[in-house]
Amino acid sequence: MNALEVGGLTKYFGGLPAVHEVTIEVPQGDRRLLLGPNGAGKTTLFNLITGDLPPTEGSVRLFGRDITRIPSHRCSHFGLARTYQILTLFPRSTLEDNVVFALLGLSPLRFNPLRRVRGNAELQAQARAALALVGLESKAQSFLSETSYGEKRRLELALALAQKPRLLLLDEPLAGLSTEERAQMRVLISSIPREITIVMIEHDMDTALALAESITVMHHGRVVAGGDRATIVKDPRVREVYFGH
Secondary structure, three states, rough: OOOEEEEEEEEEEEEEEEEEEEEEEEEOOOOOEEEEEOOOOHHHHHHHHHHOOOOEEEEEEEEOOOOOOHHHHHHHHHHHOOOOOOOOOOOOEEEHHHHHHHHHOHHHHHOOOOOOOOHHHHHHHHHHHHHOOOOOOHHHOOEEHHHHHHHHHHHHHHHHHHHOOOOOEEEEEOOOOOOHEEEEEEHHHHHHOOOOOOEEEEEOHHHHHHHOOEEEEEOOEEEEEOOOOHHHHHOOHHHHHHOOO
């Protein structure tokens, strides 16, 4: 069974197609890179997969389940998690509380307005375990404002992993990081268990190729090439997209 099947996915904004008839299959356990220049439609495709945007046409199947019209807040219940190109964190809360808030979306506690969330031992333990996965357990009680940009990026990965996803979408997880921070993030992504399928957007081709096993290249909202690393590097369509020849 494939982890993800996107069939003829299309999204128009007015009369312009941001994503046009995209069809992709991602096997379970794959490390898939979604590559393409700015404006290629990569993040829009992620938003269609997660339900942040409704498609104009096409379908999305997650482990065989049709999730095309399922809103984003419910997709996590079916094993889908993502990070965002722009950080989406709670700046006045601690790192632990940020993870607890993410866990709350999957917990029955969200339906109980009388149950205290802060101080819940089970949620706190799960949050600390998620922070430990990204090397931030020692900063659990630090406020977000006291952390570096690289630590914020790692925190966002912790939020996604805390939801115990089966499919993880990473939207430019290395963006804005220093050389040292990029190396740390590469190690973290490489250490994610194989039972979690990963689809990642990244602009740095050298870094991304080192992490990816298969690659889908987009340009002007369409898929223009696909295959393993060796195939993509030699593909003349990819050279044309990136180098103009």
